[in-house]
Amino acid sequence: MEFSLKTKLVTGYGCLKKIGEIVQSFGVKKVLLCTDAFLLQTPAAHTIQRELEERGIGCVVYDQPQSEPTDVQCDEGAKFCKEQEVELIVALGGGSVMDQAKAMSAIVTNGLSCCQLDNVSIPKRMLPLICIPTTAGTGSEVTFVAVITNTKAQYKMTIMDSDHLSPDIALCDPALLATLPPRLIASCGIDALTHAIEAHTSVLANPFSSALALHAMEMISKNLKRCWSSPSDMQAQEAMLLASTMAGAAFINSDEGAVHAIAETVGVAYHIPHGTANSLFLPYVMEFNRRGNEHCYAQIAERLGGACKDSDDVENSRRAVCFVQGLIEKLEIPHFSDFSQVNPDDFEILAERAASNPMSYDNQKPIGKEDYIQILEDAYQNKKIYL
Numbered sequence: 001m002e003f004s005l006k007t008k009l010v011t012g013y014g015c016l017k018k019i020g021e022i023v024q025s026f027g028v029k030k031v032l033l034c035t036d037a038f039l040l041q042t043p044a045a046h047t048i049q050r051e052l053e054e055r056g057i058g059c060v061v062y063d064q065p066q067s068e069p070t071d072v073q074c075d076e077g078a079k080f081c082k083e084q085e086v087e088l089i090v091a092l093g094g095g096s097v098m099d100q101a102k103a104m105s106a107i108v109t110n111g112l113s114c115c116q117l118d119n120v121s122i123p124k125r126m127l128p129l130i131c132i133p134t135t136a137g138t139g140s141e142v143t144f145v146a147v148i149t150n151t152k153a154q155y156k157m158t159i160m161d162s163d164h165l166s167p168d169i170a171l172c173d174p175a176l177l178a179t180l181p182p183r184l185i186a187s188c189g190i191d192a193l194t195h196a197i198e199a200h201t202s203v204l205a206n207p208f209s210s211a212l213a214l215h216a217m218e219m220i221s222k223n224l225k226r227c228w229s230s231p232s233d234m235q236a237q238e239a240m241l242l243a244s245t246m247a248g249a250a251f252i253n254s255d256e257g258a259v260h261a262i263a264e265t266v267g268v269a270y271h272i273p274h275g276t277a278n279s280l281f282l283p284y285v286m287e288f289n290r291r292g293n294e295h296c297y298a299q300i301a302e303r304l305g306g307a308c309k310d311s312d313d314v315e316n317s318r319r320a321v322c323f324v325q326g327l328i329e330k331l332e333i334p335h336f337s338d339f340s341q342v343n344p345d346d347f348e349i350l351a352e353r354a355a356s357n358p359m360s361y362d363n364q365k366p367i368g369k370e371d372y373i374q375i376l377e378d379a380y381q382n383k384k385i386y387l
Contacts, residue, residue, distance in 0.1 A: 003208040003253045006166040007131075007142045011242065013234060016044060016132065016173040019090070020051030026128050026168075028087035030058040034077070034101040035092040037063045039134060044176050045092060048132075060084045065093065067273060069100040070149045071114035071157070078107035078114075081127070088128040091167075094188070095138025095147075095274070098131045102146040102165055105129050114148060115157070122161040131167040134176045136227075136240035137188025137275050139195055139248015141170035149268060155353070156264045172245060174238035182228050185240075186331035187275035189224040192244040193217065193324070194278040198257045199250035201289060201296060201364040212250040217303040219243035221327075228331055257363035259285045262354040262372055269350060270341045280336045283325040284375045287385055289364040290317045296364070297321070318387050325385050336379040347376040 010018060023031060031052060039045055040063045052059045062080055064073065081089070081104055091101035103114055105126035110117070131141035140146075144165040148157050159165065177185075193216075199205060200213040220243045226236035262285070263277035272280075290297045297317030301307040306323035307316045336342060351372035354360060360367055 001206045003206065004162050005142060005249050006144070006162070007170050008168065009142070009170050009172065009245065011172040013175055013238065014173065015171060016047055016176065017051065019048050019130070019132070019171060020055045020057075022130065022169055022171070023052060023057055023088060023090070024055050026088055028057065028128070030060070030084070030086050032081055032084065032086040032089045033059055033061045033092065034065060034089055034104070035061070035063055035097060036065050039093055044132070044134070048090060048092065060086060065097045065100045067096050068149055068267070068271070069096050069103070070151045072151050074100055074103040074107060074114040074148055077104040081105075081108045086127070088130070090130045090132065092132045092134065094133065094135040095140040098133065098138070098140040098167075099146040099148065101129060101131070102126065102167070103148050103159055106159065106165060114159075115150060117159045118150070118157040119160075122159075122164040125164045129167045130169040130171060132171045132173070132176070133241065133244070135180065135184060135188040136177060136237070136244040137191040139192065139244050139251070141167055141172065142245055142248045143252040145252065147264070154268055156268055170245065172241050174234055174241050177227075177237040177241060178232050178234065180231055182231065185224070185228045185231060186333050187273060187279060188244070189220060189227065189240060190279040190282065190328060190331070190333065191275035192240070192247045193220045193224070194259050194282050195247035195251045195256065196220065196243070197282070197286065197300060198259055199247065199254045200300065201293070202251075202254040202257055202362050203364065204362050205254040209250040209254040212246045214299065214303050216243040216246040216250065217300060219246075221304040224327070225330065255362040256359050257285070258288070258354070258360055258367050258372075261357035261359040261363070262350070262375060265350050265354045265357065269346065270339055272339060276333060279328050279333045280379050281375060283321055283328065283385055284378045284383070286321045286324060288367065288371060288375065290321060293317070293364055315387065318385070321385050322387060335382045337382060342380065344377070344380060347373050351376060
């Protein structure tokens with residue numbers, strides 16, 4: 001068994017103001033702020049720029065990252081980094097921004113293209129990287145993975161290296177989540193829940209990853225609906241941010257499974273955001289995996305608050321699935337059939353691609369093309385799962 005967490009965590013309300021002293025500790029003179037055009041106009045970006053300026057540290061801005069980053073965008077960003085001769089990157093944003101920052105940073109130090117980093121050991125450590133998440137979902141601030149779309153082959157590459165792609169610092173300030181729209185809170189929250197559930201149920205799960213995953217599930221169950229209903233609830237937002245980070249640390253030390261395999265495939269094909277794509281399939285993959293693994297899902301039901309003391313593992317395992325499907329409904333996340341671009345005629349090829357995704361091999365139990373076709377059909381029909 002191996003467990004690794006190489007990122008230093010700095011958490012707490014208002015901790016963003018520590019960014020200046022943290023960057024200064026690296027002894028660098030020029031920094032790249034990697035964020036998107038919207039976040040660049042927020043107080044968070046202004047705070048970062050001001051704190052750096054007060055310490056005489058130069059800061060250039062790269063505000064091109066968009067949702068679901070591509071290899072082309074990463075190569076362009078890395079070129080900008082080289083031209084500006086930056087020594088450290090500060091990534092302010094959600095998973096897409098942080099993943100792009102990781103890829104850009106590794107491209108700079110290794111002299112390779114983004115596609116050349118796909119599924120290989122990265123030779124050299126990336127530039128120093130400080131990740132500041134503005135959503136509670138991906139856990140990318142502590143993972144050594146960047147998920148980038150290969151524009152030519154139309155699939156999501158996994159750039160991964162535990163030694164050379166872990167962020168140096170994760171600066172987690174719940175104050176940055178106060179203005180998130182409910183729809184984003186919902187999709188990101190279910191993304192974090194998916195990470196926790198798949199980390200615990202993966203064939204590569206271990207006692208440390210499961211401990212983090214189970215605790216993350218409990219925190220998400222207690223706080224996601226609160227955040228969605230009242231984004232200014234800082235106690236709930238802080239709990240969600242910590243849960244997201246825990247789930248990230250959990251899955252990076254085990255793996256994800258069939259939910260991510262099909263969600264990535266469908267996300268690329270239909271341009272559906274990652275968190276939303278996970279929510280479309282999570283209940284149906286849970287129902288598939290639950291059979292034969294009832295005790296595991298009874299544990300999940302207990303952490304989610306959906307278990308019944310007088311019920312056996314079989315019934316409580318169903319309660320876990322019903323709880324998750326009910327939560328997704330309460331959060332008003334769209335159904336698979338709500339996306340007009342979805343075509344059932346595509347399901348066979350989508351299922352084939354998902355079955356060949358490496359994450360399918362680490363799913364809790366063997367899963368193949370026909371199983372994925374059934375999951376796609378159930379999701380498209382918005383099939384209800386009952387006790």
